[in-house]
Amino acid sequence: MISGAPVLQQASEPAENVAAPSRAARYARPLLGALLPLALALGWELVVWLGWSNGRLVPPPSRIFATIAELARSGELVRHIIATLWRVGLGFAFGVVAGTLLGAVSGYWSLARRLFDPTVQALRAIPSLAWVPLFILWLGIFETSKVALIAVGVFFPVYLGVMGAILSVDRKIVEVGRTFRLSGFAMIRRILLPAVLPAYVVSLRVGLGLGWMFVVAAELIGASEGLGYLLLDGQQLGKPAQILAAIVIFAILGKLTDWLIEVAAAPFLRWQDAFIRVKGA
Amino acid sequence: MLALDRVSKTYPNGVQALARFSAEIRQGEIVAIIGGSGCGKSTLLRAIAGLDRASSGTVTLDNKTISSPHAKIGIIFQEPRLLPWLSVADNIGFGLADAPAAERRAKVVRALERVGLAEKAQAWPRELSGGQAQRVAIARALVPQPEVLLLDEPFSALDAFTRRDLQDHLLDLWADTRPTLILVTHDVDEAVVLADRVLVMRPRPGRLFDQIEINLGRPRDRNSPLFENFKRSVLTSLDRSLDRSVPDRDATQGPGQAMWW
Numbered sequence: 001m002i003s004g005a006p007v008l009q010q011a012s013e014p015a016e017n018v019a020a021p022s023r024a025a026r027y028a029r030p031l032l033g034a035l036l037p038l039a040l041a042l043g044w045e046l047v048v049w050l051g052w053s054n055g056r057l058v059p060p061p062s063r064i065f066a067t068i069a070e071l072a073r074s075g076e077l078v079r080h081i082i083a084t085l086w087r088v089g090l091g092f093a094f095g096v097v098a099g100t101l102l103g104a105v106s107g108y109w110s111l112a113r114r115l116f117d118p119t120v121q122a123l124r125a126i127p128s129l130a131w132v133p134l135f136i137l138w139l140g141i142f143e144t145s146k147v148a149l150i151a152v153g154v155f156f157p158v159y160l161g162v163m164g165a166i167l168s169v170d171r172k173i174v175e176v177g178r179t180f181r182l183s184g185f186a187m188i189r190r191i192l193l194p195a196v197l198p199a200y201v202v203s204l205r206v207g208l209g210l211g212w213m214f215v216v217a218a219e220l221i222g223a224s225e226g227l228g229y230l231l232l233d234g235q236q237l238g239k240p241a242q243i244l245a246a247i248v249i250f251a252i253l254g255k256l257t258d259w260l261i262e263v264a265a266a267p268f269l270r271w272q273d274a275f276i277r278v279k280g281a
Numbered sequence: 282m283l284a285l286d287r288v289s290k291t292y293p294n295g296v297q298a299l300a301r302f303s304a305e306i307r308q309g310e311i312v313a314i315i316g317g318s319g320c321g322k323s324t325l326l327r328a329i330a331g332l333d334r335a336s337s338g339t340v341t342l343d344n345k346t347i348s349s350p351h352a353k354i355g356i357i358f359q360e361p362r363l364l365p366w367l368s369v370a371d372n373i374g375f376g377l378a379d380a381p382a383a384e385r386r387a388k389v390v391r392a393l394e395r396v397g398l399a400e401k402a403q404a405w406p407r408e409l410s411g412g413q414a415q416r417v418a419i420a421r422a423l424v425p426q427p428e429v430l431l432l433d434e435p436f437s438a439l440d441a442f443t444r445r446d447l448q449d450h451l452l453d454l455w456a457d458t459r460p461t462l463i464l465v466t467h468d469v470d471e472a473v474v475l476a477d478r479v480l481v482m483r484p485r486p487g488r489l490f491d492q493i494e495i496n497l498g499r500p501r502d503r504n505s506p507l508f509e510n511f512k513r514s515v516l517t518s519l520d521r522s523l524d525r526s527v528p529d530r531d532a533t534q535g536p537g538q539a540m541w542w
Contacts, residue, residue, distance in 0.1 A: 172358070172360065172362050173362060173364065175332060175358075175362070176362050176364070176375075178332060178350055179330060179332065179350050179355070179356050180350070180375060180376045181349075181350050181351075181352065186378075190375075190378075191364070194364070194366040195366075197366075270405075271365055271366045271367075271405050271406075271407070272365075
């Protein structure tokens, strides 16, 4: 009886810790991920500073940031970033719209699936870069062919994601909708859309990742501006710092846009039994 | 009144799940349907719900034929089937989308209190225990005030204690508006506790075998000798329903049916 009390106290203590993590812990956890890249960057900086390497082919972080700052000061950086962002945004928009529409139709009507899906899957099997020469012939060397290439890259994961998500909606939940006599449109709005949303967000993120991949391919082919052009320019003029600067900016932009999708979708996905949330943050 | 007239169901693969099932069920009556596996209990319930169409025969509610889900017929499944993206309160109000917001809110609040989950109104379904989730499913089915409520083995996935608790709770809720309850179960105890009448079905193909009126007042004492008597007669009937030696007019039974559950 008496020995029961301390046991109870012990049990309640960790529970409180989980409920209210200290402020330090909450900020420290994301910083943990930055530890490794920071250590590597500082290490390399030190190696070059000590003269153990001349850092000509692998410039130290300070030189990369100096390059970024210089490009930013001349206004060139903004111009390149806007050009690339515009291409990715436009290609992503076209790819998402087409992928969502065709994926939804194929997922919803089995006849449409039998009609379209084999063709789409065959097209998907073509390495997307194989389209480049054709797109350039058809659409010219300028913006249209680039946007088309990016849209093709975005299309397939979105198409597959939407169709797969619709096909895997739980029949039992659909039956609940039927017992409440939901019409076709109400069934889509109240049952199918929310059921499909988590998988859809994932497919958008995968699609965006491919969009960033293909913008580089498109800009390497022939462009006078854009981050991909910075890469090519750096290679041809022997400026590794500029190449690395473009790569760093790609990383930042890619992460940032991916994070935007995540944040925009979060309010709609609060209900999900997410593994991360169960672990507590 | 709910009338089933020679309801038959043959699936596309040729399996006859239900053969000429007829019964009349009074408004407000509680009927338990019990029988061996493959006796067409669930098929029958789905035909009444309008989820599946009978191959022949008719289901009529107040002289209207049921061929698709009907506003006056609600159903509770074996699993709660709550919509995971809606809060508990929104799940309960799911069938009231056409009602004015204020009325919907009031009904949901009342239902939440009635099933004892008022403090869980804003919780997500994943945060509920199995028993709580099934209570939400019951509230969701009852809130539109159906005349007939179908229950397809609703408590079979719950532990014995929770099951008893929910059986009592169901009767309590039933007393509010006295809808017709049709309960498919494989639990003899459950059938005798809840039902006014137990329909025993015989498998392959599923058809009505026997009816047992449970003339016991409520609340029922599960330990009384009378209760035991009724249980025994249901069990006896179930045993007989699986016994090949008992003659049945259109009996064409295959081998391999040993136990009724």
